[in-house]
Amino acid sequence: MKKGISYLIVIAVLAGLGYFLLAEKPAPAPVDKKTEVVAEKKEAPAEKKEAPEEKKEPAKEEKPAPKGKVAIVTNTVSQNEEEYRSAQEMQAKYGDRIVHVTWPDNFMAEQEQMVSVVAKLAHDPDIKGLVINQAVPGTNAAVDKLLETRDDVFIVYATPQENPPDVAARAQLILMPDELKMGDTIPVQSQKMGAKVFVHYSFPRHMSQPLLSSRRDLMKKKCEELGIEFVDATAPDPTGDSGVPGAQQFILEDVPKMVAKYGKDTAFFSTNCSMQVPLIKAVVDAGAIYPQPCCPSPYHGFPAALGIESDSSKPGDLQHVIDETRRILKEKGMEGRLSTWPVPAAMTITVASTEYALKLMDGEIEPGKLDIKKLEELMADYAKVPVSTSPYVDEAGKSYDNFLFFLIDFLTY
Incomplete structure (x- = not known):
């Protein structure tokens, strides 16, 4: 009996002592912030953080390859070398996007051949622009043949030699020196x-x-x-x-x-x-x-x-x-x-109108209404001097907004 009581007392004393020791345990010493930062840095590599999920940038839309060709009809070298060379210049710059053909040398006696030259172009569906420099007599008949099967071609006349109302009814743009x-x-x-x-x-x-x-x-x-x-x-x-x-x-x-x-x-x-x-x-x-x-x-x-x-x-x-x-x-x-x-008037017309037609095909110019400001910019880029245009006005006072004259000052030798 006495031994049992003694065991109970000992257990109670030990339990109280343990409680006391736990209660009196000192708080951990404050850690220096610099040390903590260093420790964190040392430990950082050990942490296996999941790599952030890569943000996938939306795929850039690839611009479609330029579509469409411009056919340039010029006189032969013997009739006008500038017109011929200007078409070659565009062909050298744009390669397969330019098709160059010529009028027959004696075009007045070979009107059927003129029609044939333009009619053949209609068979190429990629041809979306037609620049004719010069639009000599017989051009309207040749273009009429093209228009029988094609209504999607931007047509340019340079220095036309047929009646202005007839010309303006067929071409979207007519250019000539004033x-x-x-x-x-x-x-x-x-x-x-x-x-x-x-x-x-x-x-x-x-x-x-x-x-x-x-x-x-x-x-x-x-x-x-x-x-x-x-x-x-x-x-x-x-x-x-x-x-x-x-x-x-x-x-x-x-x-x-x-x-x-x-x-x-x-x-x-x-x-x-x-x-x-x-x-x-x-x-x-x-x-x-x-x-x-x-x-x-x-x-x-x-x-x-x-x-x-x-x-x-x-x-x-x-x-x-x-x-x-x-x-x-x-x-x-x-x-x-x-x-x-x-600057060469004939070459200015070929270059500027071809550039305009290509930009129209490539979506850089809005279709529909003629962008005269852009056209003047393209002409000035080639001429290296300001170029202004004015519409043709007939004797009755009717203005043709797609028939444009331009004028540049003289160079005296």
């Missing part, structure tokens, strides 16, 4: 260079075109205002029986006769491209005045007439041609007697 305004600017430029007489060479086919005949009439009127004698001279049509050689030979023979009759202060102008080389040669030899080619450009006639080597595909070639033309004319005592535009 022929009417030149009726004022060319006589004024001639007077600045000392002209007392102005000779205008053309032929019935060109004079049957309203724009060219109206410009001739404006030139005559402006010459009268300026006190300049106006001479209306008829030359052979290069598409006629004597062809281009016959027309060129006529110019070489007739200019000296005119200078002998009217004197050296006579300005000469011709409405035809193939006449420019012989006209420049004859003017320089006779010491006369040449205000501008029919298609204003440093390339148009000058290199061939003056023996300047030129390659329009090479960078800086335009300035080279300008510098050489100026040097040669100065050596010949012809300084201030010849002038032109500082």
Whole structure:
């Protein structure tokens, strides 16, 4: 009995002592924060944290490959080298997206061949743009054949030679130098260079075109205002029986006769491209005045007439041609007697309209209404000078918003 009581007392004492010891256990010493940070850093690698789930960026939409081609129809080299070279320039830049074909050399006698040239293009469904430089007589009939099967082609006419209302009904864009305004600017430029007489060479086919005949009439009127004698001279049509050689030979023979009759202060102008080389040669030899080619450009006639080597595909070639033309004319005592535009009008049209058509296909230009601001930007990019346009307004006051004229100031050598 006594032993049992003794055991109970011992157990109670031990239990109380254990409680006391647990209650009196000191709190853990504070850990220095720096030490804690270091410890955490050391322990960090040991922690196996799950790698954050990679955020998958949405796949970038790949732009579809450019679709559509532009077909460029130009005259042959003998009719207009600038038009031909400008198409080659676009072909070199865009490769298979450009299709280049030419009108027959004697297009007036080969109208069926013209229709065939354009009709073949309709069979290529990728052709969505058609640039025609120049839109010579017969172009409307050729385009009508295309329109029989295609209504999805953006059509551009450069320097059209058929009635404006008919042209505007077929093409979405028509571009040409401001022929009417030149009726004022060319006589004024001639007077600045000392002209007392102005000779205008053309032929019935060109004079049957309203724009060219109206410009001739404006030139005559402006010459009268300026006190300049106006001479209306008829030359052979290069598409006629004597062809281009016959027309060129006529110019070489007739200019000296005119200078002998009217004197050296006579300005000469011709409405035809193939006449420019012989006209420049004859003017320089006779010491006369040449205000501008029919298609204003440093390339148009000058290199061939003056023996300047030129390659329009090479960078800086335009300035080279300008510098050489100026040097040669100065050596010949012809300084201030010849002038032109500082950039090729024909090439500006081909390049700007082709670029416009491609951007339209690629969705960079809204379809429907013509974006004239963008067109002027594209022309200025090529010309390196500001270019402005104005719509053609007929005698009745009707404005054609898709028929645009442009004008650039003169470069006098």
